Amino acid sequence: MEPAARPSVQPQTSGTRGTRIALAGNPNTGKTSLFNRLTGSNARVGNYAGVTVEREIGIWKLGDRSVEVMDVPGAYSLAARSAEEQVAIRSVFGLDPGEPRPALVVVVIDATQLVRNLYFAMQLIEAQVPVVLALNLFDVARSQGVAPDPRRVEDVLGVPVVAVSASTGEGLGELARAVERVLVKPDLGRSGVLWRYPHALNKDVDRLASLVQAWSPEEARALGRWALLSVDVEDELVDIPEPVRREVAAIRARAEAAGRDIDAELIGTRYGWLDAQDFGIRGTATAGITERIDRWLLHPLWGGLTFLLTMGVLFQALFAWSDPAISAIEQLFSWLGTTVRTLLPAGVFNDFLVDGVINGAGSVVVFLPQIMLLFFLLGFLEDSGYMARVAFLVDRVMKSLGLHGRAFVPMLSGYACAVPAIMATRTLERQRDRLLTMMVVPLMSCSARLPVYTLIISALFPPSAKILGLPAPGLMMVVMYVFSTATALLAAAVLGRTLLKGPKVPLLLELPPYRLPRLATVTRQMWMRAKTFLTEAGTTILACTVVLWALLAFPRHPLLTHDYDADRARITASVPADAQADAQAAVDSAENAERLEDSYGGRLGKLVEPVIAPLGFDWKIGVGLVGAFAAREVFVSTMGVVYGIGKDADEQSQPLRERIRHEVRADGSPVYSPLVGLSLMVFFALSAQCMSTLAVVRRESRSWKWPFFLFGYMTTLAWITSFTVYQTGRLLGF
Amino acid sequence: MTLNEVPLRTPVQIDDIVGDRPFRRRLMELGFLPGVSLQVLGIAPFGDPMDLEIRGCRFSLRKAEAACISVRHLQVHEAAAK
Numbered sequence: 001m002e003p004a005a006r007p008s009v010q011p012q013t014s015g016t017r018g019t020r021i022a023l024a025g026n027p028n029t030g031k032t033s034l035f036n037r038l039t040g041s042n043a044r045v046g047n048y049a050g051v052t053v054e055r056e057i058g059i060w061k062l063g064d065r066s067v068e069v070m071d072v073p074g075a076y077s078l079a080a081r082s083a084e085e086q087v088a089i090r091s092v093f094g095l096d097p098g099e100p101r102p103a104l105v106v107v108v109i110d111a112t113q114l115v116r117n118l119y120f121a122m123q124l125i126e127a128q129v130p131v132v133l134a135l136n137l138f139d140v141a142r143s144q145g146v147a148p149d150p151r152r153v154e155d156v157l158g159v160p161v162v163a164v165s166a167s168t169g170e171g172l173g174e175l176a177r178a179v180e181r182v183l184v185k186p187d188l189g190r191s192g193v194l195w196r197y198p199h200a201l202n203k204d205v206d207r208l209a210s211l212v213q214a215w216s217p218e219e220a221r222a223l224g225r226w227a228l229l230s231v232d233v234e235d236e237l238v239d240i241p242e243p244v245r246r247e248v249a250a251i252r253a254r255a256e257a258a259g260r261d262i263d264a265e266l267i268g269t270r271y272g273w274l275d276a277q278d279f280g281i282r283g284t285a286t287a288g289i290t291e292r293i294d295r296w297l298l299h300p301l302w303g304g305l306t307f308l309l310t311m312g313v314l315f316q317a318l319f320a321w322s323d324p325a326i327s328a329i330e331q332l333f334s335w336l337g338t339t340v341r342t343l344l345p346a347g348v349f350n351d352f353l354v355d356g357v358i359n360g361a362g363s364v365v366v367f368l369p370q371i372m373l374l375f376f377l378l379g380f381l382e383d384s385g386y387m388a389r390v391a392f393l394v395d396r397v398m399k400s401l402g403l404h405g406r407a408f409v410p411m412l413s414g415y416a417c418a419v420p421a422i423m424a425t426r427t428l429e430r431q432r433d434r435l436l437t438m439m440v441v442p443l444m445s446c447s448a449r450l451p452v453y454t455l456i457i458s459a460l461f462p463p464s465a466k467i468l469g470l471p472a473p474g475l476m477m478v479v480m481y482v483f484s485t486a487t488a489l490l491a492a493a494v495l496g497r498t499l500l501k502g503p504k505v506p507l508l509l510e511l512p513p514y515r516l517p518r519l520a521t522v523t524r525q526m527w528m529r530a531k532t533f534l535t536e537a538g539t540t541i542l543a544c545t546v547v548l549w550a551l552l553a554f555p556r557h558p559l560l561t562h563d564y565d566a567d568r569a570r571i572t573a574s575v576p577a578d579a580q581a582d583a584q585a586a587v588d589s590a591e592n593a594e595r596l597e598d599s600y601g602g603r604l605g606k607l608v609e610p611v612i613a614p615l616g617f618d619w620k621i622g623v624g625l626v627g628a629f630a631a632r633e634v635f636v637s638t639m640g641v642v643y644g645i646g647k648d649a650d651e652q653s654q655p656l657r658e659r660i661r662h663e664v665r666a667d668g669s670p671v672y673s674p675l676v677g678l679s680l681m682v683f684f685a686l687s688a689q690c691m692s693t694l695a696v697v698r699r700e701s702r703s704w705k706w707p708f709f710l711f712g713y714m715t716t717l718a719w720i721t722s723f724t725v726y727q728t729g730r731l732l733g734f
Numbered sequence: 735m736t737l738n739e740v741p742l743r744t745p746v747q748i749d750d751i752v753g754d755r756p757f758r759r760r761l762m763e764l765g766f767l768p769g770v771s772l773q774v775l776g777i778a779p780f781g782d783p784m785d786l787e788i789r790g791c792r793f794s795l796r797k798a799e800a801a802c803i804s805v806r807h808l809q810v811h812e813a814a815a816k
Contacts, residue, residue: 077763081756113791116765145791232755263755267762290792293774300779315782379764392794399796506757508764508797511792 017182020068020100021060022092024124025108026117027074028512030136031167033521034108035071043071045532048087050238052702062176067183070102076116078123079229081642082236084431085708089226092129093219104182104189106175111141111163114148114281115274121157123269127222130189131159132178138163139170140515144288148275149280156277158191187294193218195273197225198259201265204228204251206285211243228252228262234503269271286708290385290513297389307393310386310505311412317373318416319447325369333362351553352546358377360545363631364538367419367692368530374413374420375529380480381409381520385512387427395507401489402496404428405509407437414444418693419537423529424472432502435701439500439710440492442693445484445685448632453480454685455636455651459660462676471728476681484685487717491509534698540695548630548691551601558598565640587648593644615683615722618665628689635684675729679722687718735807737774738784741785742816745773751801761803765789771808 023038025031033134035043039058046055056071072091080086094101105124109117112303114135124131133153141147147163154161160178164171182189197205208224209217231240231248255262297303337354344350381387391405397407406428413421421441425434457473465472496502564587570585596602605622612622620642627638633651640649640656643663663671694707701707740746748770751758765788766772772788782797 076760079759079763113789116789116791119763119765167765229759235756263759264767268767269764269766271767291787294785295791297780298776298785304779388794392783392785395794396778396782397798399782507794507796508757508760508799509783509794511785511794512740513792566816709804 010424018066018068019103020057020070021179021183022070022072022105023108024072024088024092024105024120025074026076026110026120029108029110029117030166030508030515032071032076032525034134034136035069036166036521036524037166037169037172043124043527043528047090047702049099049516051083051087051577052434052700053084053087055427056092060176061691062180062183067103067179069106075120077229078226080235080237081230081232082430083238085428086230086237092124093127093223096208101127104132104179104186106179107133109133109135111135111138111148112144112146114153114279115271118153118157118274119270122274123156123222123226125159125191125428126193126195126218126225126541128187128190128216128218128384130182132175132177132189133157133159133161134171135161135163136166136670137170138442139165140513144366145283146281152278152280156194156279158194158681159189163428167516177304195269197269198265199545200255200260201262201269204255206586207251208244211241211247217521218462224288225266229266235675263727266361273538278413293514294297294389297386298392303389303393307390311382311392311409314374314377314409315412315415317377318370318413320418322369322373322416325365328368329363330371333358333365337362348553352549356546356549357542359549360542363545363692364534364541367417367533370417370528371420371423371533372526374424376522376525378409378424379525380517382427383515383517383522385514386508388511391509392511395509399507401492403437403492404430405507410437410441411444414441414446414488417446417448418442418444419696422693422696425535425700430502432500435706436492436496436500436698438706439495440488442688442690442710442714443484443488443491443686445481445631449480449484451476451633451636451686452628452649453681455639455656455660456677456681458651459657460672460674466651476678480681480685483682487686490627491717532699537692537696537699541692542696544691545630549603549625550597551604552596554600555598558595560591560594560598561595562590564588564595577641586644589641589644589646592647596623596638596641601667611719614727615719616673616679616726617683618671620663620671625687625689628684629691629693632684635689673734675726675734678729679726682725683718685718686714686721736804737772737786737805738797740774740805741801742774742776745771745808747771749804749806751803753799756783757799758802764793765791766803772805782806 023031032127035056035058038060043056043058047053048059049057053073058069058071059066060069070091072088075085075088078089078092080089090096091099092102092105107121107124109121121131121133133534135148135150135153138147140677149532150161150163160182162171162175162178164175205221205224205228208227209220212220214223216218227240227248228251228718230237231594233249236354252262297306329473337358340358341350341354342354378387381390387406387409390408394408395405398408403411407425409427410421410424412422418441421444422438425437425441428434428437455478457476461472461476463471463473466473545732566585568584571580571587575583602623604626606619607624609619612625620639623642624635624638630636636651636656640653643656643659645653645655645659660672688711694711697707697710698704735802737746748766750768751761751766764782768798770788773785774784775787775792776785777783778785783794784800786795
């Protein structure tokens with residue numbers, strides 16, 4: 001809809017980039033399955049200009065030529081209210097600068113719901129865009145007895161119609177031939193405008209058509225109708241020329257004064273015509289298998305139980321079933337690191353390679369098991385049609401939090417790990433819903449916080465301690481989970497009403513028929529997600545790991561207060577052989593602790609000490625917080641190094657727990673008290689101490705603004721809450 | 735009578751749709767037009783939203799929005815024909 005940006009040349013349908021065709025249609029028509037069938041596994045993932053809507057382009061081998069196939073996001077109509085919805089019209093009409101105009105559009109139609117799907121196709125037909133209609137799911141329609149007669153549909157609409165089934169492969173050869181014919185002779189894919197709009201409406205449309213540039217008068221009128229339906233005082237459309245806006249407003253004002261209803265005229269004309277046609281459908285849809293399944297799955301009791309069970313399996317998969325793969329990856333990279341370290345001469349390059357690069361690569365790859373499992377399960381939930389039921393079942397609850405029902409699965413996944421959870425927000429259609437979910441998911445208590453909680457609780461709350469008659473350690477753990485959930489929900493409610501306040505969007509959710517998901521489609525989605533994570537978020541994470549390594553490893557040669565080499569020599573000379581190893585390790589750990597103190601990271605810890613002191617933390621905890629930025633659980637091993645216990649200390653390490661209990665400040669007072677522990681856990685619960693989360697928010701929001709905002713608001717929230725906890729606790733005498 | 739008041743599994747016919755323009759337009763584009771019949775199949779566990787069947791498709795709508803759709807009972811002969 002932007003004549004100003006419209007190139008004056010004829011559509012560029014050939015050239016170095018080859019011919020492009022578009023695949024468009026309603027949601028839930030099996031469009032993605034068909035896309036996969038046609039293009040195989042060679043799709044490249046990109047982005048539509050200006051919006052965070054992902055775009056896939058693949059190559060389809062058509063006889064001896066290959067064409068580019070662009071997968072247009074599913075939509076019920078070309079009409080749009082937002083820049084995201086505008087993607088459909090922009091891509092099928094080739095309105096984005098620098099993008100070729102599709103030579104034809106394959107409209108994917110659910111043959112079981114012909115009329116509603118044809119409403120979409122009509123908008124292309126009346127624009128004289130060459131189309132081929134693919135009646136997908138034809139096998140399903142046939143078995144339900146509601147299949148239309150493709151020849152009748154073709155006769156009625158005057159454009160090529162092919163019955164196909166993306167799941168069985170039926171009709172794909174015929175589809176290829178139809179597409180080839182239309183590519184050679186585009187007029188075969190065009191038809192006249194067969195439905196008659198009211199006279200007054202035609203006059204309005206002509207007025208608008210004179211304001212837009214288009215390839216044909218029919219397309220100009222189609223754009224005029226689009227503008228009449230889409231442009232509104234409060235729309236969020238982009239690139240609508242001011243004259244068009246003014247004209248639409250004027251036309252609508254006149255129509256209203258004359259008692260006309262333009263929306264009803266336009267939409268009513270199309271549906272009125274469609275409803276009057278005979279498409280050769282001989283049966284009527286009966287309460288099919290979907291409705292029978294829904295009597296169970298949407299039942300107040302059984303439906304609720306099935307829902308809990310499904311979500312339980314999903315959660316268990318992320319939390320527990322991914323664990324063997326995660327451990328294997330960790331061991332692999334640890335082995336790789338050890339091998340490289342011994343193969344190469346010791347020195348800064350060796351450390352860089354092992355602690356920076358290999359460790360960094362490991363911290364990227366380690367996310368893959370959870371990402372792949374989640375997207376595998378999400379694929380099944382989406383493609384089977386159950387995801388829409390999830391949204392239906394939880395809508396009442398999620399709505400009160402300002403969240404979309406589909407945000408439930410990402411939120412739940414957040415308990416395992418924010419990284420796959422944030423990636424899962426793409427199941428949400430609207431940018432505002434995605435952003436809001438991304439901003440609160442990192443508050444859910446992820447599994448990386450568990451080792452930190454475990455260490456602090458086990459060091460500071462003895463198992464015998466009781467709070468209100470309950471064992472303190474278990475109670476503290478429960479409290480932390482309840483606290484993080486409550487905070488996340490509260491944050492959603494607040495952000496959704498302030499910064500991410502969007503127009504109130506009514507729910508209009510299709511509950512598509514249940515279908516057996518295709519394994520090939522699901523796994524392909526899964527691989528694609530894994531690939532984009534590795535290439536896009538992964539590089540950022542790797543870079544951050546190297547920076548963090550450098551912070552903690554430089555300067556290389558600080559002035560040490562102690563001659564550790566002399567200690568080693570003394571031990572070699574005097575300590576009995578069986579105690580050698582332990583004694584040497586103790587010296588190493590002491591040296592590493594001092595080196596860490598002198599590193600930039602250590603200095604950073606001291607630098608921030610005045611800021612974190614009011615929370616009850618000393619500079620050593622500050623260093624731990626810096627290290628934890630790589631991943632929260634790294635806090636534990638960093639504290640191991642800081643306290644000279646060694647970098648292999650984990651949350652079960654007794655020496656580390658002992659050290660925490662007995663660590664004292666310069667004045668001899670203990671660093672840790674249960675209150676400091678609580679303050680530290682609260683800080684970990686709320687702060688964005690995870691560069692991978694920030695990297696993946698950057699990837700999914702396609703901007704730096706949101707990761708910075710996330711970091712800013714979570715850190716502020718964490719500081720204020722820890723401050724309140726610590727200072728209030730002190731006033732109360734803890 | 736508005737759609738939110740219709741008893742379960744009772745076929746009714748759309749009379750008119752009111753409400754804010756984008757929502758009304760979206761409904762109409764999905765085939766919710768005067769004269770089209772639909773029925774409420776169920777209601778979600780917490781009392782909202784509703785599960786509707788129209789033109790052989792299933793849609794979910796909240797009660798607040800269903801109140802924007804005025805409906806009437808199908809004429810006796812139409813109900814019989816159905």
